[in-house]
Amino acid sequence: MIAARRRERDYFQSSPEYSHLAHRMGSEHLGKMLSKHLETVIKSRIPGLQSLINKTIIELEGELTKLGKPIAADAGGKLYTTMEICRAFDQNFKEHLDGVRAGGEKIYGVFDNQLPAALKRLQFDKHLSIENVRKLITEADGYQPHLIAPEQGYRRLIESCLVTIRGPAEAAVDGVHAILKGIVQKAIAETTELKQYPTLRVEVGNAAFESLERMREESKRATLQLVDMECGYLTVEFFRKLPQDVEKGGNPTHSLFDRYNDSYLRRVGMY
Structure with a gap:
């Protein structure tokens, strides 16, 4: 993988068509750009995800409240409840x-x-x-x-x-x-x-x-x-x-x- 990237980098640097763009060419640069784009997308989606998670938590807590606390099995626990x-x-x-x-x-x-x-x-x-x-x-x-x-x-x-x-x-x-x-x-x-x-x-x-x-x-x-x-x-x-x-x-x-x-x-x- 390292040797392949080195040959790819040498190719773009020695090629007259891409030598002036060699720093922006290759799979390594593409990986960095995609990572930055993915990071930007994730950051923009985090508030929505947090809101969805909080909403789901509230809904689940509401359902649990309707269901109530666990019912005691023994007579003493029922009397206490x-x-x-x-x-x-x-x-x-x-x-x-x-x-x-x-x-x-x-x-x-x-x-x-x-x-x-x-x-x-x-x-x-x-x-x-x-x-x-x-x-x-x-x-x-x-x-x-x-x-x-x-x-x-x-x-x-x-x-x-x-x-x-x-x-x-x-x-x-x-x-x-x-x-x-x-x-x-x-x-x-x-x-x-x-x-x-x-x-x-x-x-x-x-x-x-x-x-x-x-x-x-x-x-x-x-x-x-x-x-x-x-x-x-x-x-x-x-x-x-x-x-x-x-x-x-x-x-x-x-x-x-x-x-x-x-x-x-x-x-x-x-x-």
């Missing part, structure tokens, strides 16, 4: 409630907007109208009926107003319950580990909804108990102070609707 998946779901649910993920802030809207708006729609002016108050006082039989302020009449007046809060209170519980159900569905969808186990995903959802349903019933009972407690909490002293409040600067000419504003409702314990 189940607990880890439930812990991931619990973390996602907690992040929604804590505000890390969207959705939990809607619960504030129930108490900041829905409940106050429902309380304002209650017809307190009907229950506290002059005619109704006069009727209740006239029909009441207190411990000392000859007094101007019979206790039983006041209590009936209090109960007739506070009992109407039961509806908005129950609606607030239902509103929070609906929001929590939506958060559970979001947390399940965001728990990628559950995608590998459809049956477990269904069971986790059913368990969460059953728990929320049970807590809704318990919350309703506790809420209604609080309303009932408020019915017995307000005393006659509150109503005895109302005329004094008017004398100290209140305006009795205001309509009943204006008088029962937010500050008034807070004073009587309805907020």
Whole structure:
């Protein structure tokens, strides 16, 4: 091979037709030129090859994610896997409630907007109208009926107003319950580990909804108990102070609707 290249080089150098191009002739020069061209082509194709490789890696990783991690064969391993998946779901649910993920802030809207708006729609002016108050006082039989302020009449007046809060209170519980159900569905969808186990995903959802349903019933009972407690909490002293409040600067000419504003409702314990 070396001798052949030497003869080839001598031929081009001694030939009058190629002597001026001898440095660019021969298989050795051709090999160098082809190597440079191949190097240029390879360099130009490297970014595309890298992109193709990265894309393939991402696709394969996506397929592996869909297939999930290897399933443990023993009972202990399966239990550990189940607990880890439930812990991931619990973390996602907690992040929604804590505000890390969207959705939990809607619960504030129930108490900041829905409940106050429902309380304002209650017809307190009907229950506290002059005619109704006069009727209740006239029909009441207190411990000392000859007094101007019979206790039983006041209590009936209090109960007739506070009992109407039961509806908005129950609606607030239902509103929070609906929001929590939506958060559970979001947390399940965001728990990628559950995608590998459809049956477990269904069971986790059913368990969460059953728990929320049970807590809704318990919350309703506790809420209604609080309303009932408020019915017995307000005393006659509150109503005895109302005329004094008017004398100290209140305006009795205001309509009943204006008088029962937010500050008034807070004073009587309805907020």
